[in-house]
Amino acid sequence: MLRTIIVTTPEDLIATVYLCANENQGEEELGIGKGPIVKAISEAFGKSEAEIMEKTKELGELGLVARRSRSSQAMIYKPKPLTIVKVFNTFGQIAKETGNGSKEKKQNRMKELFVATTDCESLYLTRLLQAKLRLNFTETKSPLIEAVKIVKHVFSVVPAYDTIVHALLSGEPAKSVGEILDKFQDTVFTCEYKYDGQREHIHYMEDGRFEIFSKSGKETLRSTPMLLKKPFVKSFILDCEVVAFDREKKKFLPLQILSTRARKNVNVHNIKVGVSTLAFDMLYLNGQLLIHENLNIRREKLYESFEEDPGCFQFATALTSSNVDEIQEFLEASVKDGCEDYMEDSCCSIGDSVDLVPIAAYYGEGKRAGLFGSHLLACYDGEKNEFQSICKIGTGFSEAELEDLSSSLGSKVIATAKKCYQVGDSLKPEPDVWCEPTEVWEVKAADLTISPTYLAATGIVDPNKGISLRFPRLVRVREDKTPYEATSSEQIAELFKAQKRN
DNA sequence: TTTGGCTGCCC
DNA sequence: ATTCTGC
DNA sequence: GCAGAATGGGCAGCCAAA
Numbered sequence: 101m102l103r104t105i106i107v108t109t110p111e112d113l114i115a116t117v118y119l120c121a122n123e124n125q126g127e128e129e130l131g132i133g134k135g136p137i138v139k140a141i142s143e144a145f146g147k148s149e150a151e152i153m154e155k156t157k158e159l160g161e162l163g164l165v166a167r168r169s170r171s172s173q174a175m176i177y178k179p180k181p182l183t184i185v186k187v188f189n190t191f192g193q194i195a196k197e198t199g200n201g202s203k204e205k206k207q208n209r210m211k212e213l214f215v216a217t218t219d220c221e222s223l224y225l226t227r228l229l230q231a232k233l234r235l236n237f238t239e240t241k242s243p244l245i246e247a248v249k250i251v252k253h254v255f256s257v258v259p260a261y262d263t264i265v266h267a268l269l270s271g272e273p274a275k276s277v278g279e280i281l282d283k284f285q286d287t288v289f290t291c292e293y294k295y296d297g298q299r300e301h302i303h304y305m306e307d308g309r310f311e312i313f314s315k316s317g318k319e320t321l322r323s324t325p326m327l328l329k330k331p332f333v334k335s336f337i338l339d340c341e342v343v344a345f346d347r348e349k350k351k352f353l354p355l356q357i358l359s360t361r362a363r364k365n366v367n368v369h370n371i372k373v374g375v376s377t378l379a380f381d382m383l384y385l386n387g388q389l390l391i392h393e394n395l396n397i398r399r400e401k402l403y404e405s406f407e408e409d410p411g412c413f414q415f416a417t418a419l420t421s422s423n424v425d426e427i428q429e430f431l432e433a434s435v436k437d438g439c440e441d442y443m444e445d446s447c448c449s450i451g452d453s454v455d456l457v458p459i460a461a462y463y464g465e466g467k468r469a470g471l472f473g474s475h476l477l478a479c480y481d482g483e484k485n486e487f488q489s490i491c492k493i494g495t496g497f498s499e500a501e502l503e504d505l506s507s508s509l510g511s512k513v514i515a516t517a518k519k520c521y522q523v524g525d526s527l528k529p530e531p532d533v534w535c536e537p538t539e540v541w542e543v544k545a546a547d548l549t550i551s552p553t554y555l556a557a558t559g560i561v562d563p564n565k566g567i568s569l570r571f572p573r574l575v576r577v578r579e580d581k582t583p584y585e586a587t588s589s590e591q592i593a594e595l596f597k598a599q600k601r602n
Numbered sequence: 603t604t605t606g607g608c609t610g611c612c613c
Numbered sequence: 614a615t616t617c618t619g620c
Numbered sequence: 621g622c623a624g625a626a627t628g629g630g631c632a633g634c635c636a637a638a
Contacts, residue, residue: 359631494627
């Protein structure tokens with residue numbers, strides 16, 4: 101496919117690569133979601149929004165609804181054919197539109213595009229707008245997909261699509277990502293503390309500029325990093341985890357705190373959340389890519405290149421060894437270090453799971469069309485006789501299990517929420533259906549958090565806010581328990597308190 | 603001016 | 614993020 | 621073993637409605 105484009109219309113190539121990578125020029129975002137897309141489709145194809153929503157539940161994907169609506173519409177004029185460049189340029193205009201009335205302008209641009217589609221184009225247009233293009237190449241490896249991957253990979257080193265695309269065009273031999281990643285394989289195990297923070301690639305250029313990229317390649321420079329490099333260090337790329345840090349108590353803080361940092365127009369004098377950067381790898385140093393080197397060598401170079409500055413910049417605690425006992429020792433030490441490092445799977449997380457009651461459900465999308473895709477769970481407060489919302493759950497069940505659960509709960513659907521259901525107003529969107537409290541599901545999670553949306557144990561640890569679960573997933577259905585034997589609000593509160601270190 | 607919903611991006 | 618599925 | 625497709629909580633920022 102890529103080759104075809106090069107031969108026929110080379111000017112389409114850049115637009116194609118951008119679209120396939122779900123990116124826009126200049127890192128702009130469309131700022132458009134399902135709601136506005138539904139509106140645009142409904143106006144373009146003369147259907148009501150309710151009709152569209154109804155069909156979406158049935159077909160499981162908005163794009164399919166768009167295609168059906170287009171093909172069932174009598175067309176008086178044959179529209180002028182859509183080109184890739186036209187779509188790409190319109191996306192650019194949608195992204196640029198901001199401020200008062202921008203939503204409507206974005207919508208009108210989408211509508212224009214939909215009006216110009218011919219049958220199946222509307223499907224792909226919808227997916228592109230939702231940034232969910234799925235290219236189903238079942239045949240041989242698509243060079244386009246490879247190109248996109250390589251572009252995405254290289255992008256973290258050279259943030260300029262156009263340059264890369266032109267490099268590809270000029271016939272440079274492209275190494276596959278897998279080929280590159282293979283070289284990362286090390287024979288010896290390396291253990292590292294797992295910090296509850298955020299991944300960052302820190303680039304430092306010869307000219308003294310910093311650029312910082314997140315895991316997904318977005319630029320996220322908030323302020324110039326404070327790190328002490330040795331004099332010989334002229335340029336580098338570091339792989340780091342940034343963690344919120346309380347300088348007074350000398351303690352790491354959870355991700356929930358870190359993520360309250362401002363994301364735009366950051367004023368250096370206004371920084372509220374202290375941060376420590378933990379470097380664990382160096383990918384580039386003084387003009388040389390190190391990714392072909394062994395991890396140990398990269399780490400040695402890392403250690404040689406910087407001075408540690410506790411609470412600001414440190415090396416991630418790591419152990420490299422092929423010795424099982426040594427690794428075991430390391431893990432035990434990391435548990436003892438609880439107050440110094442933020443650990444998983446040790447004293448803090450819910451080692452055990454929790455038993456919760458499904459009280460409502462949402463229709464599924466895609467391959468879960470026609471089933472419930474996720475369920476609202478509650479714990480039980482025996483004193484108040486209330487089922488209090490705690491989280492939704494959408495993973496952990498096999499396809500067969502999901503079908504069973506959908507049909508068994510589907511037969512217990514009720515018109516409205518029961519009086520004993522405490523769910524609050526901030527759960528949006530509201531469930532598609534409510535159901536009787538009949539089942540108990542064992543659920544595993546990584547952490548408990550104070551929640552802006554869920555109500556479990558409200559009034560016990562926080563007067564107004566409830567507790568929720570991080571990374572909830574189904575373990576099994578508890579046939580042996582009734583909903584009134586589910587985990588109680590008090591127990592949830594205890595689990596929350598137990599995980600706070602000190 | 604405040605509130606609430608939606609989006610994108612973190613995990 | 615976690616999990617399951619098909620290749 | 622990997623990629624793809626389902627799905628989770630929660631934050632700031634933005635825009636529109638109240």
